[in-house]
Amino acid sequence: MCSPPPTATPISTQPTDLSYASCVAVPHRFANVVVLGKFNPAIFHADWFRKHDVLPAFEVAPMLTQEPPTREVIDVGGPGALFISNEVASLAFRSTRLDVDRDRFSFASDRPDWTPDLGGYVASFFAKLPETPVSALGFNILDHRPVAGGVNVPTLLSRWLPLDALAKIAGDQARPGATVVAAWKDFQLRLTLEKSIVLENAVFVGQNYEVKVKTVDQLRQILLRWPEVVAHADEVATRILAGPQ
């Protein structure tokens, strides 16, 4: 039986143990913020983040230990990996990842403690780049959510997607899925529902929220609405798991 952690004690000395941790219902989520526009990937070296202090020092530190820090393939792999050129920049921070090419900027994480703040971080990056030409902003929230309550994935999906006849035409072992495009507030929402192929007895709920932007000021205002979008994405995924009413 899980018991919640004490909350009125100092966090720094709070006891934590694996028996509690194994009960934490943290969903498998990948999230990223994508901005389309015109970028110069070469400026996004680790020292730029240190100089502007837009990320915690411990997040950037693994890359600052590398020599030299720019325009070379130093490593492609774990934390501290970076690749920076005039055409593309890829930086693997400790908990997040940045990928920039000439027309696309992406800041991503699948750390549950970081994903709630991605929009704010990207807003602070662009506060240092006010003249950047931008054209569109996309929020991607991709969840693998276990199905509970005695329901299995095929049953849940068949209630949302009664596509048996279509699946038979397609062939054997068909795996039906659906994409719905809708308007939500200022955004165009593209919702994808499928069986997860990463987790057992789970569904994949992919949500892309896209909006056109013209200026960095406008971009930053919308980026600060990231928590609102995440809350909506949570609500959508929860309602999907509950099945059609």
Add this chain to the structure above:
Amino acid sequence: MIAQPLTQEPASAANATGPATAPRPAVGRNASLHRRPDTHAPADLLATPATARSAVHATKSVVEEFFECTIEQIEAEQLMLRTRASNGEEGVAWLRIADIDESERKYIALGVPVRVAVVLNRDGKTHVRQHTIRVLRPDQWQAPIVDDTRKQIAAMFLERMRALVTR
């Protein structure tokens, strides 16, 4: 997965083309959450327990728990935080300022969001539990603009001011 196949002709793919801001196939769709080329995640993940893993530390670190906090009180050596755990449970906690990385301390102020994560780092047979504490910068968050929340905050400050005056 409904997405534009790479071999599909653009002229016939208008209905299947995803938005330009959608994650790229190699980055984050159904099949690829833990199979990105930049991670060392094992190929067989179906048996993975349902606790979160880091993209970067896929085989080494696990986020055991995390708290979304707001600074409610600042004292000489510690902060009082209102906390919300990942399971939604709310509470109050004290955090020693000495435990916060120096690069984060300059952003400490009343009402500022703080993030605390408990991360288990596995390195061979050694397991090390580590707290990471982030303080958001002023341009990384905005105060809630929901009317009800604003009223609650105003009422809280009014109550504190009255308490000070009548002390």
